[in-house]
Amino acid sequence: MVGHAFASPTNIFAPMSTPAHSILDLSLFVLAITAIIFIVVSGLLLYAVVKFRTRAGDEDREPAQVYGSTQIETAWTIIPILIVVVLYLATARVIHALQDAPEPPNALDVIAIGHQYWWEFRYPKLGIVTANELHIPVSDPARPMPTFLQLLSADTDHSFWVPELAGKTDLIPNHPNRLWMDPQRTGVFLGQCAQYCGVQHAKMLLRVSVDSPDVFAAWVHDQQQPSFSDARAAAGQRVFEQTACINCHTVAGTSANGRFGPDLTHLMSRATIASGAAQNTPENLRLWIQEPDSIKPASLMPAMKLSDTDLDAVVTYMETLR
């Protein structure tokens, strides 16, 4: 209802998943109660300001000196206490329901690892490793298939926040957290890191692609394939494997097995690079390899300073990593 008033893909009033829905229902209840309090108290304030202002002729007369009233003060102590009790009980229910929800056996498990300034996603039961764009299946309310994320951090504190799917939960080193969601509509949902994690916190963007069961199965199948090998890209692969690229990046089935940067095995299956900072086009890839600061200043990707020939070759190689 309120969701249509604002055209934003990250609106907390447009929930598409049970946790976000339960939060919104509770929030509307709290908003209603606080709105009533606001109207009553600010109404009294406005009335007092208008009614008890100094009027002409009154200047020298002191009003009746009233020191207090036990009955009135008792009333405005008891009533707020009752409101607090009601609010608390409503809140405690939702906290318990969301936080202590048992994980059903058919749930999809994903490990999300926050890095300065990108997201690593590992699907332990499916043997998939990817980055920045999380794929999860849509959940039919009749036969729920939620996704349970285990949240870890490789360095500083981060926070996973996709407002239309769930509230945020932090990724803190040495302190594993859990977050779940069961999106009821397919589509791409946007979010970003919400906990200040360092210089480039702003461009640690997040995309969640909620897929229909068929599309998700196809995506899983593609991701499970070994890296694509193409003779056209042999030169680029050689450059890639002989420079520092492999210290940080993995291409499954090759000598590249670094863990500091995103896994590139199926790079071309992603719509964006640099954690959502740029579209995944050959021009942007080229720019990103040669001059990452122009896309995302202070990202930990170093400028590779390749010759034009080598750069072309590496970009060609990247384009084969489907």
Next chain:
Amino acid sequence: MSTNAMTIPAGNIEGRVWVDTLHQWLTTVDHKRLGLLYIAYSLLFLLVAGVEALVIRVQLMHSHNNLVSPQVFNRMFTMHGTTMIFFVIMPVLFGFGNYLVPLMIGARDMAFPRLNAFSFWLTALGGLLLYFSFLGGSGLYGAGNAPDVGWWAYAPLTARAFSPGHSSDYWTLALLVSGFGSIATGINIIATVLCMRCPGMELSRMPLLAWLYLVMSGLVLITITPLSAAQIMLLIDRYLGGHFFDAQAGGSAVLWMHFFWIFGHPEVYILIIPAFAFMSEIVPVFSRKPIFGYPVMVAATVAIGFVSMSVWAHHMFTVGMSSTSNSFFTITSMVIAVPTGIKIFNWLGTMWGGRIQFKTPMLFSIGFLFQFLIAGLTGIMQATAPFDWQLSLSYFVVAHFHYVIVGGIMFALFAAFYYWYPKMTGRMLSEKLGTWHFWLFVIGFHLTFDVMHVTGLLGMPRRIYTYEPGRGWDTLNLLVTIGAFLQGVAILVFVANLVISYFKGERAGNDPWDAWTLEWAVSSPPPAYNFATIPVVTSRRPLWDEKHPEDPDSRYE
């Protein structure tokens, strides 16, 4: 009681060479001069922090703006927050406390005048240390290097691996040093209030301001100490190979959060309780009625003091605490709304049936009441842990705490400036400029911070130096920026008023507001030792009793 105190001349400094004057100010142990030093010092930092806020706002005016680099932006919000909390609001409140508490309880100075001077100079050194980071971090190599870890400085971002160089150390040392100053001032205020009251001024007859400063000082003692301990632990981590907060070596990032917020939340009350104190003095005078429910106001303040120490982890609802912990901190955070609500109702009760005079101090007080009500209600939303899972770390929180600190504390401070400036300088502030200041500030304030709530609800996280187009945030952020500049203009009007009125303001006389507490019994500005003969009081409003001998307050207490 006695009003012949003005027979002691207020140290005649005209005709002295400026070196002498400077020497007097630098070596003073007079509570009034130290109070003014605190206030002047914090106004200076207010301008600095204001400029930092405007840099932030210009950068966020539209998406993908690249006026400043991410590094500069991160330093700006870290310095803005740290400066405003530790070097603007804390010192200005200590300044008013220093100036007013001894006068209002009929004392000639604070309990420990030299300790008082020491506290001020520690605080001043802290501020200088923080700003020296621009040079000392690695600034001497030509690169500005102020702290950029946010004003909470969450671990492990402050570990040397993530924060090389010395910028974080300047932040740590600045807070450690000024923290010792604050603790000493806390001790001083407590000792003054408990031991220095004039004859007849029982605790139950103290002006509410003295009561509230007493509670605030107790909070300072209890909560600045864990912050100082945490700063020392952080230094041990950074330089002596400790692992308190180093998660890679088995330390705990969450431990820092607990340390920081067990300071950080009571800190909000350390800041707001003096604002309550100003309201409790100003609202009655301009409503021409005594404070409604004095004993309940005292009880509510003490209750806030206690409960405020059990709510800290509501800053950590997204950190992944157990559902039991989240429920616990939800209920404690909601409970604190009860005594706070009582206070709002009592101020309303004071105005009710009164004869309200809309002088500038009262305008700002009414602004305070309205905005603090909203700040309290958005506070309840965030105390609701699940709601906070959406709101936390977003611009909604930024809007909420600016509603508290600007809409609440700053408005109360402006009221206090307009109310006590005549006492401090002997001149009235201009009502005309004051009205301009008020309306410009109210409009700017609401444009900035009302709209900021909406960007938060639309998913905009805080502390981002830029944002993507197409999120529905562009127009709203432009409005926020315009509002910020309006507030900037209002502050300039205020500063102009302070300066112009100092030279050309109307003479104030001893008691321009027809008020009731002891500071109005002495000359403006008060003489060096305040009271030639120590006054004797018989009620909460000694000057009311003197002006209305036929109907003294003492009859009703």
